[in-house]
Amino acid sequence: MIEINEVTKKFQDKKKSITALKHVSFTIGKGDTVGLLGENGAGKTTLLRTIATLLEPTDGSVKVGGYDTVKNPDQIKRKIGVLFGGETGLYDRLTAKENLEYFASLYGMSKHDTKVRIDELARMFGMRDYLGRKVGGFSKGMRQKVAIARTLIHDPEIILFDEPTTGLDITSSNVFRQLVHQLKRDGKTIIFSSHIMEEVTMLCDKVAMVHKGELVYHGQLEDLYAQENSRDLNFIFMSKLVRGDEYHAS
Numbered sequence: 275m276i277e278i279n280e281v282t283k284k285f286q287d288k289k290k291s292i293t294a295l296k297h298v299s300f301t302i303g304k305g306d307t308v309g310l311l312g313e314n315g316a317g318k319t320t321l322l323r324t325i326a327t328l329l330e331p332t333d334g335s336v337k338v339g340g341y342d343t344v345k346n347p348d349q350i351k352r353k354i355g356v357l358f359g360g361e362t363g364l365y366d367r368l369t370a371k372e373n374l375e376y377f378a379s380l381y382g383m384s385k386h387d388t389k390v391r392i393d394e395l396a397r398m399f400g401m402r403d404y405l406g407r408k409v410g411g412f413s414k415g416m417r418q419k420v421a422i423a424r425t426l427i428h429d430p431e432i433i434l435f436d437e438p439t440t441g442l443d444i445t446s447s448n449v450f451r452q453l454v455h456q457l458k459r460d461g462k463t464i465i466f467s468s469h470i471m472e473e474v475t476m477l478c479d480k481v482a483m484v485h486k487g488e489l490v491y492h493g494q495l496e497d498l499y500a501q502e503n504s505r506d507l508n509f510i511f512m513s514k515l516v517r518g519d520e521y522h523a524s
């Protein structure tokens with residue numbers, strides 16, 4: 275369970291203060307698959323980084339499995355796997371396998387468990403042919419697959435993906451989608467941000483929409499469809515944002 279309680283996050287940029295999140299509160303249950311939606315700069319990455327203990331809220335708190343992200347980050351880090359768009363966190367001079375072994379060692383995994391897990395992930399992502407090659411020479415999609423495998427190496431309960439399919443081709447995006455289905459069957463909690471409504475519609479049970487740092491909707495996708503009298507998430511998203519702006523203007 276993830277409890278986000280009145281989270282406000284401000285950044286100091288030169289002399290200007292930027293409020294990336296404003297009093298955001300919602301709860302994510304075990305086994306939920308949540309799509310995080312919002313325009314560029316809405317606060318999605320900031321929210322994911324806060325849940326991942328990488329940023330401290332300016333105000334409010336986040337609890338993951340009962341642990342506070344500021345007071346007990348280490349307990350939380352073991353339970354979660356994170357992947358942020360653009361930053362794969364991989365070492366170019368190491369092979370894909372060496373990268374995965376390195377991250378496994380950070381989680382204190384045994385040699386045997388590491389080998390079994392790497393075999394499993396390599397099979398799942400069709401990476402066996404290039405496991406022994408240096409990551410520096412990889413294409414964007416190959417790199418992204420290794421990065422996703424790295425995120426899952428310690429079999430985390432909670433998985434945070436920030437725009438995971440950006441840069442992936444259709445085949446790799448489908449591999450990712452199958453992976454999410456598998457993770458759902460395994461009872462994992464998944465939160466991912468995406469600008470691809472089709473992906474969110476296909477994979478998520480719940481959505482959280484942020485607009486200019488504020489949560490404008492959180493709940494079941496089906497409830498949102500019923501409430502908006504439409505099953506077109508793209509349309510619903512746009513109308514929610516327009517209404518949000520009208521609300522701000524008044």
Ligand SMILES: Nc1ncnc2c1ncn2[C@@H]1O[C@H](COP(=O)(O)OP(=O)(O)OP(=O)(O)O)[C@@H](O)[C@H]1O
Binds near residue numbers: 287313318
């Ligand atoms: N380290 C930082 N320093 C200053 N401002 C920041 C920092 N990180 C984020 N921001 C600001 O916070 C706001 C929210 O940014 P965030 O990256 O969370 O948006 P996003 O929803 O992930 O957008 P995108 O879809 O473009 O990835 C933006 O105005 C951004 O410029």
Ligand SMILES: [Mg+2]
Binds near residue numbers: 319
């Ligand atoms: Mg982002």
